[in-house]
Amino acid sequence: MAASSTVPPASLLRQAYLRQSTAFCPGCGHGIFMNAFLRAAAALPLDFDRTVFVSGIGCGAWVPSPHFLADTLHVTHGRAMAFAAGVQRARPDLNIVVISGDGDLATIGGNHLIHAARRQTPIKVFCLNNWLFGMTGGQVSATTPREARTATTPAGNPDPPFDLVRLVLGAGAPFAARWPVSLPRQLARGIEHALREPGFAFVEVLSICPTHFGRINEPLFPAGEAPQSIPWRMLEWLRRQCIEREKAAALSPEERAGKILIGEWRGEECWP
Amino acid sequence: MGGWQESPALLPPGTYFMSGNEACAEGALAAGCRFYAGYPITPSSEIMVHMAQRLPELGGNFMQMEDELGSIAAVIGAAWGGLKAMTATSGPGISLMLENIGYAIMTETPCVIVDVQRAGPSTGQASRPAQGDIMQARWGTHGGVDLIALAPWSVQEMYELTIRAFNLAERFRVPVFLLADEIVGHLHETVTIPPAVRTFERLRWPQEMPFDTPEPDGVPPMPAFGEGAYLLVTGSTHDGRGYRRTTDAAVQDRLMRRLSAKIRRHQDEIDDWEEYSLEDAERVLVACGSAARSALWAVQQARRQGRPVGLLRLKSLWPFPDEVVASRCGGRREIIVPEMNLGQLAGEVRRAAGVPVTSLTQVDGEPIDPRRILAYLLEEVW
Numbered sequence: 138m139a140a141s142s143t144v145p146p147a148s149l150l151r152q153a154y155l156r157q158s159t160a161f162c163p164g165c166g167h168g169i170f171m172n173a174f175l176r177a178a179a180a181l182p183l184d185f186d187r188t189v190f191v192s193g194i195g196c197g198a199w200v201p202s203p204h205f206l207a208d209t210l211h212v213t214h215g216r217a218m219a220f221a222a223g224v225q226r227a228r229p230d231l232n233i234v235v236i237s238g239d240g241d242l243a244t245i246g247g248n249h250l251i252h253a254a255r256r257q258t259p260i261k262v263f264c265l266n267n268w269l270f271g272m273t274g275g276q277v278s279a280t281t282p283r284e285a286r287t288a289t290t291p292a293g294n295p296d297p298p299f300d301l302v303r304l305v306l307g308a309g310a311p312f313a314a315r316w317p318v319s320l321p322r323q324l325a326r327g328i329e330h331a332l333r334e335p336g337f338a339f340v341e342v343l344s345i346c347p348t349h350f351g352r353i354n355e356p357l358f359p360a361g362e363a364p365q366s367i368p369w370r371m372l373e374w375l376r377r378q379c380i381e382r383e384k385a386a387a388l389s390p391e392e393r394a395g396k397i398l399i400g401e402w403r404g405e406e407c408w409p
Numbered sequence: 410m411g412g413w414q415e416s417p418a419l420l421p422p423g424t425y426f427m428s429g430n431e432a433c434a435e436g437a438l439a440a441g442c443r444f445y446a447g448y449p450i451t452p453s454s455e456i457m458v459h460m461a462q463r464l465p466e467l468g469g470n471f472m473q474m475e476d477e478l479g480s481i482a483a484v485i486g487a488a489w490g491g492l493k494a495m496t497a498t499s500g501p502g503i504s505l506m507l508e509n510i511g512y513a514i515m516t517e518t519p520c521v522i523v524d525v526q527r528a529g530p531s532t533g534q535a536s537r538p539a540q541g542d543i544m545q546a547r548w549g550t551h552g553g554v555d556l557i558a559l560a561p562w563s564v565q566e567m568y569e570l571t572i573r574a575f576n577l578a579e580r581f582r583v584p585v586f587l588l589a590d591e592i593v594g595h596l597h598e599t600v601t602i603p604p605a606v607r608t609f610e611r612l613r614w615p616q617e618m619p620f621d622t623p624e625p626d627g628v629p630p631m632p633a634f635g636e637g638a639y640l641l642v643t644g645s646t647h648d649g650r651g652y653r654r655t656t657d658a659a660v661q662d663r664l665m666r667r668l669s670a671k672i673r674r675h676q677d678e679i680d681d682w683e684e685y686s687l688e689d690a691e692r693v694l695v696a697c698g699s700a701a702r703s704a705l706w707a708v709q710q711a712r713r714q715g716r717p718v719g720l721l722r723l724k725s726l727w728p729f730p731d732e733v734v735a736s737r738c739g740g741r742r743e744i745i746v747p748e749m750n751l752g753q754l755a756g757e758v759r760r761a762a763g764v765p766v767t768s769l770t771q772v773d774g775e776p777i778d779p780r781r782i783l784a785y786l787l788e789e790v791w
Contacts, residue, residue: 156639189634191486203641203653208634210489211643213512216482219474223483224634226470227444227490231635249482252475 143180150175154185155204161196164351164368166344167265169318171200174236174263177328188232189224193217193246195272197238197265197344215246218253221260233259234332239266243299244279254308257337263328264301264339267346275349286353301341302398306407311336314401317343319375323399330401343379343397345371411612411630415605416441419467422604429567429593430455430497432600433523434463436571437495439606442521443469444494446483448476448502451535452591453525456497477505481522485509488518489642491633493575493611497523500542501532503549510584511550512644514668517620517629519578519611521571523587525594528749528774537774538591540698540749543757546586547727554665555672557679558586558727560697564598570724576609577679581671582628588726590749592699592776621649621663627671672728681724682733686712690719691742692786695734695758695766697723700748700777707782718786723754731761738762745769747782 144150151158154175161167178185190201194214202211208231212220217237225233235242242250242264253260269287270276277287277294280301284293302313312334316327324342331338345351351358351367358370365373375397382400385393418439427435434456437445445460447453457473464471470487474480477498484494498506503524513520526542528534546558557577561570571587578585612630616622619640622629629649632638641651646661654660672679685708687693696704701722708720721737723730734757738744744762746755747769755768769791771777785791 186637187635202643203651206639208638208640209642210486210634211641211645212482212485213508213644216478216509219479219482220486222472222474222479223444223446223486223488223494224490225486226472226483227487227492227494228633228635231490248475249479252479 144176145179147172147175150179154178154206156206157204159204160199162348164345164347164366165196166267166318166346167196167200169321170263170265170324170342170344171204173318173321173325174200174328176325177332180329181332183232183332187230188234189228191217191221191224191233191235193237193241195238195241195270196267197236198241200265201234201236215241216249217241218246218249218260218262222253222258225258225260233261235260235262237264238271239264239268239280239301240270240278243301243304247279251304251308254305254310254337254339257309257311259336261331261334262337262339263331263342265342265344266301267344268350269346271346271349275346275353285350285357288349302339302402305339306402306404309404310339311404312338312401313341314339315341315343315397315399317375317379317399318345319372319379327401343375345375347371411610413607413609416608418602418604418606420602422602425600425602426597427564427600428455428595428597429561429564429589430525430595431459432564432568433497433571433587433589434459436568437521437575438463438467440493440572440575441608441610442493442495442575443467444484444487444492445470445496446472446474446480446487446494447496447498448474448480450499450502452527452594453497453499453523455594456523456525477502478509481506481509481513484520485513485516485518488520489634489640493519493579495521495523497525499525499527500545503542503545507549511552513584514550514552514554514556515644516642517582517631517668518584519582519631520584521574521578521587522584523571523589526588526590528772534774536591538699538749538776539772539774540590540700540753541772542588543726543750543753546588555669555728556583556586557581557672558588558725559681560588560724560726561593562698562701562722563593564596565600566724567593568600568602572606572608576607579609579611580628580678581675582631583672586727588698590698618649620647620651621667627667627674676728676730679725679728680730680733682730683722683724684737685720685722687719687721687737689717691717692745693738693741693743694718694720694745694747694782695723695738695754696720696747697726697754703777703779703782704747706779707786710783711786714787716786729757729761734758734761735763738764743767745785747777749777
């Protein structure tokens with residue numbers, strides 16, 4: 138990625154691409170994603186004048202709207218993929234990018250997501266998965282890990298979560314990826330790859346919500362040798378849990394247990 | 410740029426024999442509709458099938474979506490892409506669309522929603538007519554801000570009022586309902602296609618504000634995506650440039666009032682009705698849609714028997730034509746409202762005219778037999 142070395146620092150990227158400063162909680166993973174996205178956009182470059190950003194309701198949806206200096210469509214809860222499909226058909230000459238959360242895209246909006254994947258609509262989708270509904274106060278979502286506590290699962294989540302990558306690949310997506318905000322360089326590169334895809338591309342971004350997930354599940358994120366903040370401990374946990382899929386292939390099932398596979402998948406390799 | 414213009418009707422001028430749903434689709438195309446998204450539902454599906462065939466011939470876009478929520482969402486997205494856009498459904502589909510219809514009102518997105526009404530709440534009777542969605546169209550989405558609804562009574566009007574629905578949608582940047590019903594949707598009649606139709610073309614950017622205007626007209630010009638407007642389109646409360654102001658009382662108040670005022674202030678442009686034998690009528694029927702067909706026959710028969718009765722047929726239902734109804738209904742011996750629901754139109758007529766109203770309702774999924782209305786006019790039995 139030679140281009141990456143010419144990309145300006147995050148503060149200058151924000152000056153170039155944003156309308157205003159963000160309102161995310163301290164420690165929110167979405168700010169890391171935003172920086173990584175702008176880095177990828179600058180590296181490509183992605184022409185913001187020829188890009189429509191579509192988002193639904195929730196914290197993730199606030200990354201593009203009202204921040205990105207581009208056309209933005211901030212829609213009803215769960216329907217971003219369907220709005221984006223209409224924009225894409227009306228204006229196939231524009232880049233259509235959806236940035237929204239797991240509650241929005243995968244919980245209330247799951248049906249639109251799988252059908253967009255099935256139709257292989259040329260839309261780039263970034264699902265900021267912070268494992269619950271952040272904006273409404275930390276309720277369980279379709280991606281909340283089993284046993285995790287949320288405002289609406291005080292005794293632990295009884296249900297298993299969606300694996301979003303497998304979900305969209307199973308629905309027919311030609312390209313899917315998963316990257317954590319704990320690896321911002323890999324994340325930026327992964328965003329760049331997805332934006333270069335000619336067709337439908339889906340990226341699950343493993344983000345963190347220290348405010349609603351981290352505090353209530355603090356025992357899941359043990360402190361290291363020195364006392365550390367919850368965001369830091371969550372990022373450390375993500376770094377430990379995530380393993381690139383190519384490396385995971387060399388591990389025994391015991392070693393792989395509980396790990397989160399990250400990397401890129403092509404539809405055709407999954408369904409020979 | 411934009412405004413009223415003459416556009417050629419796409420079909421060669423002449424007389425055609427077609428169904429109301431086909432006429433609706435042809436009207437949409439003549440009005441300039443180049444995007445349709447929908448989901449199958451009786452008794453509206455023929456509109457979608459016709460659009461699926463015709464839109465590609467005209468370089469337009471057709472999408473069958475995964476549900477009605479997605480259909481209206483895609484329509485709104487395409488409208489911001491710069492296209493005239495439409496969807497068609499029936500009551501159950503309208504129920505699913507209502508949240509996004511509110512989004513279209515809030516974002517001032519022009520679009521046309523055809524509701525070919527069928528009987529009953531829930532699944533009800535899929536292939537039977539009703540007029541049960543009159544209040545749903547007006548009040549179904551939350552927030553209570555105005556929109557526009559038209560009610561055709563013939564295949565000819567399925568063509569003409571669909572064109573009008575697009576013109577009003579583009580003129581006022583608002584979703585417009587075509588409140589049809591199963592009878593006019595499936596009926597086959599002759600339709601006269603004129604050589605040209607009058608269409609309203611969207612007033613385009615650039616303007617300072619895409620979501621407010623200092624002009625008394627109240628309708629801001631509308632940019633499209635990809636024009637350098639850096640649009641902030643949001644269903645949250647926003648200022649004139651689109652920035653969210655979700656705790657600002659003054660912005661919310663101004664937005665709510667302007668969204669309704671831009672419709673109400675132009676009620677003269679929207680009101681549409683027909684009068685039959687009203688001059689000396691002591692008793693006046695008020696009806697809309699296919700129920701008005703039954704009412705007209707009954708009025709004609711009663712007149713032959715010397716009864717001084719008349720008919721006021723409403724072609725626009727929302728904003729409700731209060732002054733038209735009040736001025737035609739005042740001073741009469743009796744106002745009678747026959748309709749295929751439990752009295753939705755009657756209630757509005759009573760409110761607008763401020764007089765007692767006889768409500769004749771039929772909700773059995775059958776067309777109102779005109780002889781029933783005649784029997785009421787002659788013998789006051791229902």
